[in-house]
Amino acid sequence: MKPPFRRVLVANRGEIAVRVIRACHELGCEAVGVYSDADVRAPHVRAADVAVRIGPPPAAESYLRIDAILAAARQTAAEAIHPGYGFLSERAAFARACAEAGIAFVGPSPETLAGLGDKLAARRAARAAGVPVVPGTLEPAPVEDLEAAASVLPEADRVGWPLMVKASAGGGGRGMRRVDEAGELPAALLAASREAAAAFGDGSVYLERYVQGARHVEVQLLGDAEGEIVALGERDCSLQRRHQKLVEEAPAPGLTAPRRRELHRLAVSVARAFGLRNAATAEFLLAPDGSFWFLEVNTRLQVEHGVTELVSGLDLVHEQLRIAAGESLSRRVRAAAAHAARPERHAIEVRISAEDPGREFAPVSGRITRWREPGGPGVRVDAGVEEGSVVGTDYDPLLAKLLVVAEDRPGALARLRRALDEFEVAGLQTTLPFHRWVAAEPAFAAAVLSTSFVPDRWRAAQLRAAAAARAAAIAATWTAATEFGRRGAEAWSGRPPDDVGPRRDPAADGSASSDERWVRVARREAVERWPA
Amino acid sequence: MARVKRGPGGATNRPDALAPGGMVATPEPSGRAAAGLAVSALALPPPDSAIRVTVEGDTPLVLDVVPDPAPADGPAAGALWSVRVLPRSDGQPTGSLRVEVVVDGWRFEVTVEPARRAALRERMQRQAGGPALGRQVVRAPLPGRIVGVWVAVGDRVAAGARLCSLEAMKMENEVLAHRAGTIEQVRVEPGARVEHGDELVVIA
Structure with a gap:
């Protein structure tokens, strides 16, 4: 098959840049990477065929600079730009600038981005298309000052408490707040508006009912230039914390084929109202009574697109690139859409982030001193870092995604537990302990899902304290065996790398030395220490 | 819960949850230390081989651990960990060592030093007057x-x-x-x- 483009610029960093570059290479396209000064040695730069510097570390001076990215595309004669997710991926102005420069933007049209990027416009259009919308306001709330903000209180009472304050230009949890009582609302409106103005340059906020006990489900959509739009199955992303997704799976557990078809049909009708082309995701709440309520459409590839790929067998980035080159939806896409309501596999993704699950998932920085990914059947890791990478706080803390697929959900969960056991990271705290807990949590196995699953059940302090007691014993054992690192530390560091670091312990047989049985490592090399 | 047995340090406590070789000496063999509670003032003088382990955190975990030179029953199967030496930090007691321990994905910074030395230092600090409360x-x-x-x-x-x-x-x-x-x-x-x-x- 002919490559859709000769050369594609990937206007992103981290795991998604690596993932898109891989797809480019598979299709026979050359990939152009871009990087800030913080990413000179990043894996996505090495993966690219050629890379262009676009500025200093802050995103506003590099990955968010439309002019710098277009200059890089012109300089390298790139025919298309794939924006990944985040950064410029949903900016209509960027898509328009690409079109004016004669470069194909791999995503929806500027008009669709502008229309669906305004969540209020999307809510109005969805309602017009006959799609049930989460009850709330359809016009921006006044946020000039506390007094003006207080004027929405009567409307808030109609929406019902508790409610959500959301940014019209929002995404990724920014400018979003839950408000439980009237007294908190004016201040919450102002804070959310300020956050939204800083993040998106648009401080419009609106109110939406908080649906108790709801699940978050979303539908993967693909559309072509001829106006054909298909749904490729749904994902359940209920496991969230502060509106940040932590775990995603496909298909959504517990839905019958007719219910799936209904959900997919609702998603396609919203997308049709905006003439969707390329990839997007329609997000819904699944209320405890089984009803679907439209939330918003994300006009880009999602972080969690991989679970849909593993279940459908498609490569969504391949399809995105082909659609951007003007091809219509392929036979394989139509076939996958036809089977979307009767999925035959189950996939789960967990996000490995540089966050401390013991400290409210606060972002952490530091150097990754050890990074070993799991492998084997049904396991996929999309990573943007490697051993030695320095993780700063300039960008999103997502380091990698671990995805597993199996013939059913229990099989996928077992595979997830196995893969998490194999995943080794040292040097900074990651979300791995949280995911180990999820994978072993009976309520997750029983698919008792809701967006309050994590706040209701995650008890970090207990788990961390138990691990701290174990760490104390391990430290003492190691200390004794090495005489405070004086003896044997060098010898151990001289072992083959595979023998250094954690492993599953063999049963004690009394013959192996205690060193071999319990002690791993001891590399003395100085490492960057993140602040205690 | 913990099995209690006699070890070289007198009353010792050996919970199942502990990793290999870990023997936690507590003032009373109550098993509370193993549950993650800080034991900062130890009544008994630590045995020669005991190691003062301080696991840093919002509530530091301070334990005197007698490492078992040859544990009769092996480590908890499935435990995953690594140990790595960290550079010295400001205010770190002389003769102590800082290590990073990663266990089941949790990362800890841990200071280890001979328990005898730690006890001596604490006694001297007490005599010099405790830290003032205030700021x-x-x-x-x-x-x-x-x-x-x-x-x-x-x-x-x-x-x-x-x-x-x-x-x-x-x-x-x-x-x-x-x-x-x-x-x-x-x-x-x-x-x-x-x-x-x-x-x-x-x-x-």
């Missing part, structure tokens, strides 16, 4: 940018008062006073970038 240094709970400072030097604040707002990654976070007092120092201004642990405000 509270409020530190940045996470790295980010200060978007607002709500107090000035000399302000009296109640416990729970808003001190400043910190924008971290995607959210605005309020930094609150943990106790009442007078603002002695304000170390940041709006727009400042802070790292985790940086001093923000000092309450006297």
Whole structure:
């Protein structure tokens, strides 16, 4: 098959840049990477065929600079730009600038981005298309000052408490707040508006009912230039914390084929109202009574697109690139859409982030001193870092995604537990302990899902304290065996790398030395220490 | 729960949950230390082989551990960990060593030193007079940018008062006073970038 483009610029960093570059290479396209000064040695730069510097570390001076990215595309004669997710991926102005420069933007049209990027416009259009919308306001709330903000209180009472304050230009949890009582609302409106103005340059906020006990489900959509739009199955992303997704799976557990078809049909009708082309995701709440309520459409590839790929067998980035080159939806896409309501596999993704699950998932920085990914059947890791990478706080803390697929959900969960056991990271705290807990949590196995699953059940302090007691014993054992690192530390560091670091312990047989049985490592090399 | 048995350190406590070789000497063999509670004042003099282990955290875990040279029953199967030596930090006692321990994905910074030496140091500190209670240094709970400072030097604040707002990654976070007092120092201004642990405000 002919490559859709000769050369594609990937206007992103981290795991998604690596993932898109891989797809480019598979299709026979050359990939152009871009990087800030913080990413000179990043894996996505090495993966690219050629890379262009676009500025200093802050995103506003590099990955968010439309002019710098277009200059890089012109300089390298790139025919298309794939924006990944985040950064410029949903900016209509960027898509328009690409079109004016004669470069194909791999995503929806500027008009669709502008229309669906305004969540209020999307809510109005969805309602017009006959799609049930989460009850709330359809016009921006006044946020000039506390007094003006207080004027929405009567409307808030109609929406019902508790409610959500959301940014019209929002995404990724920014400018979003839950408000439980009237007294908190004016201040919450102002804070959310300020956050939204800083993040998106648009401080419009609106109110939406908080649906108790709801699940978050979303539908993967693909559309072509001829106006054909298909749904490729749904994902359940209920496991969230502060509106940040932590775990995603496909298909959504517990839905019958007719219910799936209904959900997919609702998603396609919203997308049709905006003439969707390329990839997007329609997000819904699944209320405890089984009803679907439209939330918003994300006009880009999602972080969690991989679970849909593993279940459908498609490569969504391949399809995105082909659609951007003007091809219509392929036979394989139509076939996958036809089977979307009767999925035959189950996939789960967990996000490995540089966050401390013991400290409210606060972002952490530091150097990754050890990074070993799991492998084997049904396991996929999309990573943007490697051993030695320095993780700063300039960008999103997502380091990698671990995805597993199996013939059913229990099989996928077992595979997830196995893969998490194999995943080794040292040097900074990651979300791995949280995911180990999820994978072993009976309520997750029983698919008792809701967006309050994590706040209701995650008890970090207990788990961390138990691990701290174990760490104390391990430290003492190691200390004794090495005489405070004086003896044997060098010898151990001289072992083959595979023998250094954690492993599953063999049963004690009394013959192996205690060193071999319990002690791993001891590399003395100085490492960057993140602040205690 | 923990099985209790006699070890070289007298009364020792060997919970199943502990990793290999871990013997935790507690004032009473109650098993509380293994549950993650800090045991900071140890009544019994530590045996020669005991190691003072301090697991850093919001509530540091301080234990005197007698490592078992040859554990009769092996390590907890499935435990995953690694140990790595960290560079020295300021204020670290001489003769101690800092290591990173990663166990089941949790990462800890741990200081280890001979328990005898730690006990001696503590006795000397007690004789020199304990640390004065008083000033509270409020530190940045996470790295980010200060978007607002709500107090000035000399302000009296109640416990729970808003001190400043910190924008971290995607959210605005309020930094609150943990106790009442007078603002002695304000170390940041709006727009400042802070790292985790940086001093923000000092309450006297």
